[in-house]
Amino acid sequence: MSGKWRVVFHLDMDHFYTAVEERERPEIRGKPVIVGADPKGGRGRGVVSTSNYDARKAGVRSGMPISRAWRLCPEAVYLPPNFPLYIKVSNEIMDIARQYAEKFEQWGIDEAFLDVSSRVRDFVEAEALARSIKQEIKLKENLTCSIGVGPNKLIAKVASDFQKPDGLTVVRDEEAEAFLAPLPVRKLLWVGRKTEAKLKALGVNTIGDLARYDATALTSMFGVMGWQMHLMALGIDNSEVEQREGVKSVSRETTFEEDTADPALVLQALDALCADVQKDVEDQRLLFKTVTLKIRYENFETHTRSHTLPFLTSRLYDLQKTERELLSGCLRKDRKVRLIGVRVSSLVSSEKQKTLL
Ligand code: TTP
Ligand code: MG
Numbered sequence: 001m002s003g004k005w006r007v008v009f010h011l012d013m014d015h016f017y018t019a020v021e022e023r024e025r026p027e028i029r030g031k032p033v034i035v036g037a038d039p040k041g042g043r044g045r046g047v048v049s050t051s052n053y054d055a056r057k058a059g060v061r062s063g064m065p066i067s068r069a070w071r072l073c074p075e076a077v078y079l080p081p082n083f084p085l086y087i088k089v090s091n092e093i094m095d096i097a098r099q100y101a102e103k104f105e106q107w108g109i110d111e112a113f114l115d116v117s118s119r120v121r122d123f124v125e126a127e128a129l130a131r132s133i134k135q136e137i138k139l140k141e142n143l144t145c146s147i148g149v150g151p152n153k154l155i156a157k158v159a160s161d162f163q164k165p166d167g168l169t170v171v172r173d174e175e176a177e178a179f180l181a182p183l184p185v186r187k188l189l190w191v192g193r194k195t196e197a198k199l200k201a202l203g204v205n206t207i208g209d210l211a212r213y214d215a216t217a218l219t220s221m222f223g224v225m226g227w228q229m230h231l232m233a234l235g236i237d238n239s240e241v242e243q244r245e246g247v248k249s250v251s252r253e254t255t256f257e258e259d260t261a262d263p264a265l266v267l268q269a270l271d272a273l274c275a276d277v278q279k280d281v282e283d284q285r286l287l288f289k290t291v292t293l294k295i296r297y298e299n300f301e302t303h304t305r306s307h308t309l310p311f312l313t314s315r316l317y318d319l320q321k322t323e324r325e326l327l328s329g330c331l332r333k334d335r336k337v338r339l340i341g342v343r344v345s346s347l348v349s350s351e352k353q354k355t356l357l
Pocket of ligand 2: 015
């Protein structure tokens with residue numbers, strides 16, 4: 001296998017938004033809980049952000065229309081998202097986990113990669129270290145997480161998802177290929193639904209099928225991605241844990257009560273989303289550089305457009321102006337809009353920026 005010996009952890013909080021809500025509200029514990037759009041008795045639009053494991057038993061999933069969740073689980077407790085709270089808790093958890101790592105890379109709001117190679121001598125010590133992290137998070141935050149331990153990021157990520165909630169899965173280098181083989185290909189990072197469907201058509205269902213498939217044929221069909229899939233299927237991943245701080249992005253989106261082609265309505269909603277995002281950014285003392293617009297049309301076709309500014313900013317004016325420019329290329333008279341979203345990324349802490357300057 002590849003060069004230097006490494007131990008990488010992937011930490012992923014269990015049903016994060018609903019776990020935080022349950023912690024804050026003892027009265028909802030033991031019930032199915034769903035965080036997302038207002039269900040409005042089944043007529044609500046918008047989607048499920050996440051649900052706890054009781055609601056998942058009924059078939060509820062992240063990203064599902066909230067109306068569908070309502071049909072599957074009308075007895076659940078439905079809550080709107082409380083982003084400032086989740087971000088605060090996320091920051092506290094990341095501060096705990098960061099102490100254990102030589103290199104630390106936050107990934108989204110509730111996940112992180114840790115390179116602990118210099119902190120342990122073998123996988124037995126690595127397992128003990130992972131257990132300590134879980135214990136400290138449980139003790140200080142009263143929340144559970146799942147950790148995957150592996151020789152690289154890819155295996156660690158697949159391993160953290162293997163046993164959930166409150167899981168700890170250790171996969172050594174020599175076990176990696178056998179560990180991956182029976183799992184479906186979509187468990188690999190970057191294998192999306194479209195690629196999954198194409199692979200299925202080739203008779204490739206599991207990661208083991210992919211590992212056995214001719215690498216040259218994969219490359220001619222999928223380009224560089226094909227070669228990468230081949231390596232991933234063998235459990236090979238040389239990418240480094242990249243030291244990275246804090247939240248990666250702040251975003252908001254909204255689904256219109258009724259699909260609309262009225263530019264004034266869309267613009268009004270866009271400005272309101274910008275204001276919310278900007279407030280979150282300011283509350284967390286962040287600066288952003290990259291601005292992204294997400295737009296979903298009535299036929300569910302979804303596009304994202306991004307623009308990276310030549311400077312770091314936290315000003316509402318910069319955000320609104322950039323989002324409006326991005327939107328102007330997306331509005332068409334003949335196509336109604338179902339959803340729009342605003343995201344800022346390439347974030348840095350404004351406090352750190354000040355000390356740098
Ligand atoms: P995930 O880690 O994907 O999900 P989870 O923590 O809720 O559940 P699991 O136990 O399977 O890890 O996402 C973290 C949070 O991000 C999640 O609590 C809510 C939010 N989220 C969305 O808002 N929309 C989505 O489609 C997904 C997948 C997550
Ligand atoms: Mg999670």
